[in-house]
Amino acid sequence: MRFSVFLNARSLGPDQDRKLMKDLEAHAKLAADLDYDAIFLPDHHFNGYMPVASDSFIFAGYLAAQMPKMHFGFSVVSVPLHHPVRLAERINILDQLTDGKLLVGVGSGTTPEEMIGFAVDYKDAGRISDTNLALVEQLWAKQMEDPAVVIDNGPYKGRVLQRITPSPFTPGHARLMPVAMKEASSRRAAENGWPAFIPAFTPPTIGGTEPFTHVKKWFDIYKGFLLEAGHSEDVVKSALDWTTHTYQVVHVAESDDQAREELEVILRSYQDAIEREAEFNARAESDDANKKTDRTPNALTDDWIGTWCLYGSPETVLEHLTPYAELGIGNVLCGTTTGPLTEQRLAYGDQTLRLMAEKVMPALKAAVPA
Known part of the structure; x- marks a missing residue:
């Protein structure tokens, strides 16, 4: 089982942005020193919502130069x-800079406020995402002598006559990682031999009291689709x-009681940030084209904690993860910096990295290829 770190911290004001970026850099370096497998980044915009995510490709490239053995991923690119x-x-470019150690999670996005900032209606996000991905595949495959690729997809226009440069490091292109919340996206990942994000809930309901079942x-x-696709054993x-x-919040402490007490501190701050962001989304939802179809439950409810959080002593966390390892989940993505990144929150995140690396990962981390 692999273990990855999700740099998903928030800023509450412009005076916090630079410190947050430097703190996340240090947190990522600690993860590399402790033998985590990958750093994942989000793709979000506006309202202090994860400042490094406004162009996470740049931030990933910056980190990749400092930790060449690390894999990098996105959870997820809002296509x-x-x-x-x-x-x-x-x-x-990032596939080349990481020597092919790149995993690009793809999805259609979650917030109307982000959509209107890019001239996209929320109701059109799924269609634009599907068409964009098809166009990207055409662009990757295009040779110099091929006919032009014509782009006419919502706000995006163009006509590409030559080819995309640079060429990819990975044959074809870097691995994509669809979110497997529908059979169609599961099949697409499987037929291409790509990994997938496996959710703990069934949309449109976000949450669920039996996450392992989901x-x-x-x-x-x-x-099942992957095995039916006829790939080689290596693929x-x-x-x-x-x-x-993925766990949005992972928090490990020396005891279960300490972990729960500290988790509630983290989640109260996180929920405050969510409610602040919801005010801006409400403005974006002022017309029917940008109405959300789902609502995120309060992070302090047992339903949300049960679905999105992994917490406890190292022994409890190991017990929780063992069935997932036995099922065959290959990578656990740990949100170790979720919410506003205060000094206390960063200390909690570093604490989690160390306890996971010292007391949980050795029992679950089998030999894996570089």
């Missing part, structure tokens, strides 16, 4: 917010090695 040419180019359901669907193994289950 409707990217011109397909720029998306194809950025992925190829993870097993979607993992079994994805793995199947690589896809499963990086098939990922």
